[in-house]
Amino acid sequence: EPVQARGMDIFGTLQSFQAVKDPETGTHYLFDGTRSEGVHTFKANRMPENAFIILSALLGMTGFEVESRNNFFYDPSAVSAHVNAGKVYDYYNKVHGRDSLDGEGMKLVSTVHIGSKWNNAAWNGKQMLYGDGDGTRMISLSGGLDVIGHEMTHGVITNTADLIYENESGAINESIADILGAFAENKTGEDLWLLGEDIWTPNTPGDGLRSMSDPASVYIGGYTESGYYPDHYSKRYVGELDKGGVHINSSINNKAAHLITDGGTHYGVSVTGIGKTKAEKIFYRALTHYLAASSDFSQMRQAAIQAAKDLHPDQNGQPSAEVKAVIAAYDAVGVN
Numbered sequence: 160e161p162v163q164a165r166g167m168d169i170f171g172t173l174q175s176f177q178a179v180k181d182p183e184t185g186t187h188y189l190f191d192g193t194r195s196e197g198v199h200t201f202k203a204n205r206m207p208e209n210a211f212i213i214l215s216a217l218l219g220m221t222g223f224e225v226e227s228r229n230n231f232f233y234d235p236s237a238v239s240a241h242v243n244a245g246k247v248y249d250y251y252n253k254v255h256g257r258d259s260l261d262g263e264g265m266k267l268v269s270t271v272h273i274g275s276k277w278n279n280a281a282w283n284g285k286q287m288l289y290g291d292g293d294g295t296r297m298i299s300l301s302g303g304l305d306v307i308g309h310e311m312t313h314g315v316i317t318n319t320a321d322l323i324y325e326n327e328s329g330a331i332n333e334s335i336a337d338i339l340g341a342f343a344e345n346k347t348g349e350d351l352w353l354l355g356e357d358i359w360t361p362n363t364p365g366d367g368l369r370s371m372s373d374p375a376s377v378y379i380g381g382y383t384e385s386g387y388y389p390d391h392y393s394k395r396y397v398g399e400l401d402k403g404g405v406h407i408n409s410s411i412n413n414k415a416a417h418l419i420t421d422g423g424t425h426y427g428v429s430v431t432g433i434g435k436t437k438a439e440k441i442f443y444r445a446l447t448h449y450l451a452a453s454s455d456f457s458q459m460r461q462a463a464i465q466a467a468k469d470l471h472p473d474q475n476g477q478p479s480a481e482v483k484a485v486i487a488a489y490d491a492v493g494v495n
């Protein structure tokens with residue numbers, strides 16, 4: 160039956176959450192029945208990550224139950240994954256009126272300790288998977304609420320536009336995951352626009368895996384001419400690596416989202432920001448009503464404009480401030 164349980168998350172913060180108790184053994188498991196069909200968190204075996212990701216997708220293998228000892232959970236990565244999945248569930252439910260990743264209350268399954276020192280996380284089409292990080296480049300990725308928001312948004316995308324995960328549609332997939340993942344984390348200031356700042360380089364404060372406000376401030380190595388993430392469509396990566404640059408070119412659309420939200424002048428184009436509350440609804444509506452599996456950057460621009468028009472109609476024949484911001488932002492990043 161359901162019990163209130165506790166455990167330490169990866170930052171040493173005591174968390175309280177719902178678990179279940181096995182009447183025979185008296186052991187608690189990380190299953191939270193308070194959210195739709197539940198939030199269920201597991202721990203992986205020692206299997207290499209690629210094998211686990213595929214087998215869990217094919218066979219529904221989820222790993223092992225995370226057990227407590229006298230009502231306490233001593234697996235911080237699992238506690239962080241469990242609590243943060245609940246927070247992202249609540250974001251989609253309260254802000255967008257969406258019941259879980261499929262809109263029909265599907266169970267949220269996460270598995271932690273994937274691979275060995277794996278500096279990554281993934282959505283395998285069915286569930287979220289988190290590595291422990293190597294301790295220097297990353298720490299346990301389930302501690303990043305924006306990372307969990309990113310992976311769960313891949314789940315929302317699978318159940319909506321299902322953007323093909325390569326080339327431009329894949330970059331839009333990645334970008335929507337960054338954008339709604341960041342909005343789910345709902346930080347303020349620069350931290351809102353950094354991805355994975357809580358779990359990235361524990362010895363270096365203030366940095367992140369990617370920056371949505373200033374993509375070109377983050378080094379990505381030899382993929383692009385500059386060696387930095389692109390912040391304009393003319394600087395996009397056009398090679399085959401990274402499935403045609405899905406994690407690279409996402410920064411172009413991320414920058415558009417930043418400009419729509421906070422405003423700014425970018426390559427000489429000025430945008431008046433409209434704030435997070437309006438921006439998140441525009442991107443969610445674009446994803447759920449207008450984007451399709453093969454949508455490219457230009458179609459992302461059209462989808463965002465149409466969603467903005469739906470939510471903020473023209474006034475006496477003039478486009479609303481919100482629509483103007485979307486148009487200007489895509490102009491600023493060179494997407495027509």
Ligand SMILES: O=C(NO)[C@]12CC[C@H](CC1)C2
Pocket residue numbers: 278279280281282300306309333355368406
């Ligand atoms: O893009 C990703 N997953 O699809 C991530 C974002 C944060 C972790 C590192 C790269 C996972």
Ligand SMILES: [Zn+2]
Pocket residue numbers: 309313333336
């Ligand atoms: Zn991703």
